[in-house]
Every structure is written in structure tokens, then in C-alpha cells.
Amino acid sequence: MRRTELRAHDENGEPRPSPRWTNRRTPLGRTALCLVLAVAFLLAGCTTSPPITSPLPPPGRATILWDTWGVPHIAAGDEPMLFRAFGQAQMRSHGNLLLGLYAKARGEGARYAGETSLNSDRTVLLMGLRERGAEWYAQQSPRMRAAVDAFATGMTEYATTHPAEHDRIYDPLLPLTGADVLAHVARTMFAFMTDVSDCKRVLPDLDRGDAPPPGSNAWAIGPERTSDGGTLLLANPHLGWGGDELLYESQLVAPGVDVYGATLVGFPVPVIGFNDSLGWSHTVNSVDGCDVYSLVPDGTGYRFDGGHRDFETSNRQISVRLPGGGYRTEKVTVRRAVQGPVVTVGGKTFAVRATAVDQAQVPGLLEQWWEMARARTLEQFRAALGREQLPMFNVLYADDAGHVLAAFAGKVPDRPSSYSGSWDAPVPGDDSRTLWTTTLPASRLPAVIDPPGGFVQNSNSPPWTFTLPAVPELDPARYPSYLPSPGLGWRERRGLQLITSTPKMSLDDLVRLKNDTHLSLADSVVPALVAAANRSLDTGARRGAAALENWDRQAQATSTGALLFLAWVYEALPEGHSADELFTTPYDPADPLGTPRDLRDPAAAVSALGRAAQRIQNLYGAIEVPWGNVARLQRGNVDLPASGFPGDPYGSFRVLSPDIARIASGKPGAVSFGDSYVAAIHFGSTTTARVLLTYGNSTQPGNKHVADQLALAQTGELRPALRTLSEINQNLEERMDVSR
Structure with missing residues (x-):
């Protein structure tokens, strides 16, 4: 066993700390010989497939080849033209969506969308996200500043030369600027971060409403566990099917x-991607980068270290579009304490201290992602990660040299050990001893490379089960106690079951397993629940037990027990409670796939089954209802x-979440969250990929690519990723040429 050290440097040329990654495999390297061609010179490296134009356009020009799925394949003679x-x-x-997102990034969403964007604007003003965009723009390297400027220019050019293709209400937003791009990045990342942090309870939402928190699956399978000795990568984010979280392929x-790969709409670089040599995906991790401080009011200010402090105060205005036309103006007072922005909730005053956009900012995030995309080796990829600009997210990686990697990344506060209270509750804000000022370096965050189990995976559980069997570098005792406690979500449990029961996986296997709808929670409760119900006198519960016995524990469209099981969970679990509470034997990190177990209260579970069966009977006229009758893939027509x-x-493991409120009222519910971009990739002597953007690659009214991939999603089919000129030309819809 040897350790491969990372020697990345910051913008000033100073060495960065090395992440604590142990390399358990000697690099295999690549022995394939690259042909010496002019194209290879232009690409400045070896590839196993020709570029999409041959040769590349000259500097100052770009070509966009649109395939029959609405995916743009862009070749450019230089980076600024690529981004343009x-x-x-x-x-x-995505013209209307994109302009609406950039309006929100300026804190002007309500000017165009009305009251629905008012809370978003308040948060943008409170957190100074528009100003953050301007600050980050000034901190970009010359190369990345040129990139975001070109991206903004390209958006503006298309909008101004095709005015009929967007709602003209957005015209005052133009021209868009590089600072707007960075403000949009800051707002989007802050939305992700608040969804998994304590600050969500005190901050106005950013237009996400009741949407589930973002989630994801990702696997990287090493050559020891593949059928041909290659490496496999699964990218499978679960995000909302609109707004801030929509992805673009x-x-x-x-x-x-x-x-x-794919990026969030309005971002100029891929956030999930692959090239011929390597690929990466992200899963949403439980980085708690935001703390809430309880302030003690003192006149017009607050108490701090036994004395009085004045708030920093500024007055702002929000213009709100009225339904009947015209506008109203809302005045907003923005206050800051020493910890950060101040909010009042329920008559109490709190300060919010957040990494990424306020403390320990990440102005170099876009450039880090771009360097990840440009990397060709593990060492180059790790050097990109060494920039430490990711505000959150796990990173899962695979390459053609047989390496797999998982890292818990993000800006985690280095919280003072002198405070013995819980950081999950409001922290006393009148004492400087609770005030953190730095974040943990990557060397103090969990990561593993090439573990002996031959795989890494994550489905949003804490990082301690990145791989099985357990490895020393993922021992929670090595890390700060306020990192996530050991635990395993039921979706991740199913993913681990699928991996460990498939000792030699092929690309076909990967696609099949990604579409698995078996409910692991049902395996743990249904046998005991059915047995207890069959012993009871509750007729409804006995009928429910018969339906569950007939059920395959799947959530296929034809499965007839999934709706009843959903209703039972809602009856058996009070809102806000964990499914682990249903069991007597708690979760044990030493037996992650065998615990929790043993139904805690069979009588209560049976009673809940009787109520659930009666509710489904009343709503749908039967207990056994095919799941696809109520869960619908609806978009466009x-x-x-x-x-x-x-x-x-x-x-x-396959996540498609319908509108549960509509289903609970007896009506079909449209899926609005879950599988978005999906990529199954094989790395070896050649790189092969299958992909899907479930909801389609456009939101523009009348565009044929709104919902054109839902039929594939229904059957669980992925389409080949078109990457060579020959493949694209066989599926070419349109060509566009772009020049300065």
C-alpha cells in the first residue's frame, strides 16, 4: 500500500494541503499509442475517438451540431468561442427559464414573476448574492473571466437576435454580464446548501417550495468487479424537474x-461529465455549512462578549409585479451581526453564518469544474480537486486506468471545540467562543481511493459507507464529531445490496440495476406486518395483508402493492420521524445491511395498515391499484x-417522485422530482456511454425536445451517447456556425 501525494497549488503558487487519500492500487497506466495527427495536436492529448469536427474550427469560430435529441455538440477553435x-x-x-433564473440572481425575480419570487429576492438581498457575483467576477483568473464573459455574450446575442423566442418582459435584463453568471452560481449553490443545513429553518426559501431536498445516486466500479476488467461509472442525480435544478446535456x-455531460441551466461548465479517459459525478452530501446563532437584542443592536454591538444596516427595495399589471415596492432592511446576516423569526432574532457565499467563499468553483473536465489522469483530476472550491457534494470518480475514488467535499466550518452544545440547534450568539472563522481542509474530510472492495458508491448517506467492507480511512473516529453521524438511508442500502450481489458487473448490468425499483424498506417490514395482520381481527388490515402478500415489493407501473405500502408508511410514521424508528434493533455500522430490523410495535403497524387499506379503498375503489395508474410521467403533451x-x-434505487398530495386526494400525480440526467459509462480500451435526460433538453414552448425522452424513461432505456462526428452526423438535426 502506498500513498500518492497531491501537490496542488493555490492562486499565489503556495502548496495546498493534501487530501487524506490512500492509493491501494499501483497505477495501471495506458499503453495505447495515439496516432500523430493534426487533430491530436489541436486537442493537445490522446483521445480514443475523433473530435466532432475534423479539424477543429479556427480560433474565433465554433460549430454547434444539434442531434435528434436536442443535444448540442459544440466544437470551437478556442475556449472563449466554445463558451460563447x-x-x-x-x-x-431554455430562454425563458434562463432569463428568469438570471433575474432571480440579481434579486429581481419578483419584478418579472410577481409574489412567487419574493422570498427568493429577500434571500438574495439578505445574503448579498448579487454582490457576491460581482466580487467573484473580479477574482476570476484572466482565462475564466474571458470564459464567463463569452458565455454571457453568447446568451445575450441569441436573445437579442431571436427576440420572438423568449417572453419580451425579460428584455430589460439584457445584456447579461459575467458578474450575472457568477451571481447565478452563488444563488444556486446557496439554495443547495441551505437544503441540507440548519439555516433552512430560518431563511426564506429560494422558490423551492415543498420540493424534496436534492438527492442522487452514484457508483464507481473498479476492474476487480467488472466482467471485462474495465471500469464503470454511474451518474444519477435526483433533482426537481424545473427551475434552479434543471440540468442541460x-x-x-x-x-x-x-x-x-450535464450542467445546471445557466452554468457555463459541466458539473457532471466524462471524457475518453475519466469521468465524475456528484451526490448531495450532508455538509452542514451554515449555522444559526441566537442573538440577545440590546436596544437597536445586540449583545456580544458582554458589550453592545450595532448592526450593520442597509435599506433596499424590491419591485413586485402585480397580477393586473403595474408594480408595488417592498422595502427591505438588511442587517448584519458579527456572525453574518440577521433574520427575525417568531419574534426571535438570529444571525446566519454560512460558508461558500459569505464565509470561506468559492469564487474558483467554475474553474475547478473546468479543470476536472480537462483532466486526463487521476493525478490531474486530484490536482483539480485540490483547488478546494466545491461548496458541497461528494465526488465519485472512475477512469480508464482502473481507479475509483470517493471524496466528501465541501466547505465545512472548523467549529470551536470549546463549545460543548449542539451545532444542530441555534448556537449562543453573544459569545465569541462560538464563532468559527475557518473551514476544514480536504485532509480532514473523509475520502477513499481504490478500496479493497473494488467499488465506491453513495446515495446521500454519510460517507462512512462509501465502500464495503469498511476501510480505516472511513472510520468516523478519525474526523470531527460534528461531521454526519453513521447511518444508512434505505435507498443507499438497496444500492449496496445490488452492488454486492453482482460480483462481475457489465455495462448492461449497470443500466439494469440503475432502474431497480425494489423497495428495501418493504423487505424489512412486510413479512412481520403480514404475519401480525393475519393474526388480528381487523378486517381491513387482513385485506391489506393479502394485498401485500401478492405484491412483488417493486414500484413498477404494474405493481399493485406500492400504493398501499406508501399509504401505510404515511399512517405508521408521524411526519418528521425516521423509518428506523419502526424497528427494535437499531442501525449498527458493523452490520450496515442487516440493521435496523425487528418490527418494534406490530399492533400499531397493523392498525396503520387497516387505516391505509381503508383510505386506498375509499379513494380508488380497490386496495390493489397499479402504481402507474397514479404515478404519471407528464410533461408537455x-x-x-x-x-x-x-x-x-x-x-x-430508481427515484421518480410524483405529487403525493394529488394521489392522497384520489387523483393521478405527475412526477416532478427524481431521475434527471443519467449516465452509465464504461472505461477501458474504448469509452462507451449510455445517457438519458429524463425530461428532455429544452423547456421552450413548441420545442420538440420538451418531454421527448419520457418514453425512454418509461421503459428504463438509456440512449447511446453520441460523441464522434460519424455518430452525430447519422443523428443530425441542425448545424449552426458561430463566429466573432
Whole structure:
């Protein structure tokens, strides 16, 4: 066993701390010989497939090849033209959505969308997110400043030359700027962060409403566990099907880079991607980068270290569009304490201290992602990670040299050990001893490379089960106690069951397993529940038990017990409670797949089953209702039965979450969350990928690519990723040329 040290440097040339990663495999290297061609010179490296134009366009020009799925394949002679063309492509595919998102990034969403964006604007003003965009813009390297400027120029060009393709109400937003791009990045990352932190309870939401928190599955399977000795990567984010979380699929090619993947709409670089040599995905991790401090009011200020402090105060205004036309003005007073922005909730005053956008900012996030996309080796990829600009997210990685990696990344406060209270509750804000000022370096966060189990995976559980069997570098005792406690979600439990029961996995296996809808929670409760119900005198519970016995414990469109099981969980678990509370034997990190177990209160469970069966009978006229009758894939003019289920606490690896409130009222519910971009990738002597963007690659009214991939999603089919000129030309819909 040897340790491969990372020697990344910061913007000033100073060495960065090395992440604590143990390399358990000697690098295999690549022995394939690259042909010496002009194209190879332009690409500045070896590839196993030709670029999408041959040769690349000259500097100052770009070509966009639109395939029959609405995916842009962009080849450019230089990076600024690549980003300029990418801005044009995104505006063509998502003009109204994109302009609405940039309005919110300026804190002007309510000016265009009315009251629905008012809370978002309040938070943007409170956290100074628009100002953060301007500050980050000034901190960009010359190369990345040129990139975001070009991206903004491309968006503006398309909007101004195709005015009929967007709602003209957005015209005052133009032109868009590089600072707008960074403000949008800051707002989006802050929305992700608050969803998994304590600050969510005191901050106005950013237009997410009642949407589930973002989630994801990702696997990296090493050559020891594949059927041909290659390496496999699964990327499977679970995000909302609209607004801030919508993903956009593309291929970007320029000198030195050829990357295929997906980004959040309005971002100029891929956030999930792969090239011929390597790929990566993210899962949402439980980085708690935001703390709430309880302040003690003192006149017009607050108490701090036994004395009085004045708030820093500024007055702002929000223009709110009225339904009947015209506007009203809302005045907003923004206050800051020493900890950060101040909010009042329920008559109490709190300060919010957040990493990423306020403390320990991440102005270099876009450039880090771009360097990850340009990397060709493990060492280059780790050097990109060494920039430590990710505000959150796990990183899961695989490459053609047989390496797999998982890292818990993000800006985690280095919280003072002198405070013995809980950081999950409001922290006393009148004492400087609770005030943290730095964040943990990557060397103090969990990570593993090439573990002996031959795989890494994550489905949003804490990082301690990145792999099995357990490895020393994922021992929670090595890390700060306020990192997530050991635990395993039911969806991740199912993922681990699928991996460990497939000792030699192929790409076909990966696609099949990704679509698994077996509910792991049902395996743990249904046998005992049915046995207890059959012993009871509750007729409804006995009928429910018969339905559960007939059920395959799947959430396929034809499965007839999934709806009843969903209703039982709602009856058996009070809101806000964990499914682990249903069991007597608690979760044991030493037996992650065998615990928790043993139904705690069979009588209460049976009573809940009787109520659930009666409710389903009343709503639908039967207890055994095919799941696809109530869970629908609806978008545009498409309406199809869904196979998939909410992930946790039910344990479906395939996540498609319908509108539960509508289902609970006896009406079909449209899926609005879950599988978005999916990529199954094989790395070896050649790189092969299958992909899907479940809801389609456009939101523009009348665009044929709104919902055109839902039929594939219904059957669980992925389409080949088109990456070579030959493949694209066989599936070419349109060509666009872009020049300065």
C-alpha cells in the first residue's frame, strides 16, 4: 500500500494541503499509442475517438451540431468561442427559464414573476448574492473571466437576435454580464446548501417550495468487479424537474478538452461529465455549512462578549409585479451581526453564518469544474480537486486506468471545540467562543481511493459507507464529531445490496440495476406486518395483508402493492420521524445491511395498515391499484405511467417522485422530482456511454425536445451517447456556425 501525494497549488503558487487519500492500487497506466495527427495536436492529448469536427474550427469560430435529441455538440477553435457558443445553445433551449433564473440572481425575480419570487429576492438581498457575483467576477483568473464573459455574450446575442423566442418582459435584463453568471452560481449553490443545513429553518426559501431536498445516486466500479476488467461509472442525480435544478446535456470540444455531460441551466461548465479517459459525478452530501446563532437584542443592536454591538444596516427595495399589471415596492432592511446576516423569526432574532457565499467563499468553483473536465489522469483530476472550491457534494470518480475514488467535499466550518452544545440547534450568539472563522481542509474530510472492495458508491448517506467492507480511512473516529453521524438511508442500502450481489458487473448490468425499483424498506417490514395482520381481527388490515402478500415489493407501473405500502408508511410514521424508528434493533455500522430490523410495535403497524387499506379503498375503489395508474410521467403533451418511487424512506434505487398530495386526494400525480440526467459509462480500451435526460433538453414552448425522452424513461432505456462526428452526423438535426 502506498500513498500518492497531491501537490496542488493555490492562486499565489503556495502548496495546498493534501487530501487524506490512500492509493491501494499501483497505477495501471495506458499503453495505447495515439496516432500523430493534426487533430491530436489541436486537442493537445490522446483521445480514443475523433473530435466532432475534423479539424477543429479556427480560433474565433465554433460549430454547434444539434442531434435528434436536442443535444448540442459544440466544437470551437478556442475556449472563449466554445463558451460563447454554449451560451447561445442554452438560450435557444431554455430562454425563458434562463432569463428568469438570471433575474432571480440579481434579486429581481419578483419584478418579472410577481409574489412567487419574493422570498427568493429577500434571500438574495439578505445574503448579498448579487454582490457576491460581482466580487467573484473580479477574482476570476484572466482565462475564466474571458470564459464567463463569452458565455454571457453568447446568451445575450441569441436573445437579442431571436427576440420572438423568449417572453419580451425579460428584455430589460439584457445584456447579461459575467458578474450575472457568477451571481447565478452563488444563488444556486446557496439554495443547495441551505437544503441540507440548519439555516433552512430560518431563511426564506429560494422558490423551492415543498420540493424534496436534492438527492442522487452514484457508483464507481473498479476492474476487480467488472466482467471485462474495465471500469464503470454511474451518474444519477435526483433533482426537481424545473427551475434552479434543471440540468442541460451537451458535448464541449476545444483544444485540450472533449467533455460530455450535464450542467445546471445557466452554468457555463459541466458539473457532471466524462471524457475518453475519466469521468465524475456528484451526490448531495450532508455538509452542514451554515449555522444559526441566537442573538440577545440590546436596544437597536445586540449583545456580544458582554458589550453592545450595532448592526450593520442597509435599506433596499424590491419591485413586485402585480397580477393586473403595474408594480408595488417592498422595502427591505438588511442587517448584519458579527456572525453574518440577521433574520427575525417568531419574534426571535438570529444571525446566519454560512460558508461558500459569505464565509470561506468559492469564487474558483467554475474553474475547478473546468479543470476536472480537462483532466486526463487521476493525478490531474486530484490536482483539480485540490483547488478546494466545491461548496458541497461528494465526488465519485472512475477512469480508464482502473481507479475509483470517493471524496466528501465541501466547505465545512472548523467549529470551536470549546463549545460543548449542539451545532444542530441555534448556537449562543453573544459569545465569541462560538464563532468559527475557518473551514476544514480536504485532509480532514473523509475520502477513499481504490478500496479493497473494488467499488465506491453513495446515495446521500454519510460517507462512512462509501465502500464495503469498511476501510480505516472511513472510520468516523478519525474526523470531527460534528461531521454526519453513521447511518444508512434505505435507498443507499438497496444500492449496496445490488452492488454486492453482482460480483462481475457489465455495462448492461449497470443500466439494469440503475432502474431497480425494489423497495428495501418493504423487505424489512412486510413479512412481520403480514404475519401480525393475519393474526388480528381487523378486517381491513387482513385485506391489506393479502394485498401485500401478492405484491412483488417493486414500484413498477404494474405493481399493485406500492400504493398501499406508501399509504401505510404515511399512517405508521408521524411526519418528521425516521423509518428506523419502526424497528427494535437499531442501525449498527458493523452490520450496515442487516440493521435496523425487528418490527418494534406490530399492533400499531397493523392498525396503520387497516387505516391505509381503508383510505386506498375509499379513494380508488380497490386496495390493489397499479402504481402507474397514479404515478404519471407528464410533461408537455406526454402522459405515461411511471415505474419508480420516492427514494427514502422506501428504498427504491430508481427515484421518480410524483405529487403525493394529488394521489392522497384520489387523483393521478405527475412526477416532478427524481431521475434527471443519467449516465452509465464504461472505461477501458474504448469509452462507451449510455445517457438519458429524463425530461428532455429544452423547456421552450413548441420545442420538440420538451418531454421527448419520457418514453425512454418509461421503459428504463438509456440512449447511446453520441460523441464522434460519424455518430452525430447519422443523428443530425441542425448545424449552426458561430463566429466573432
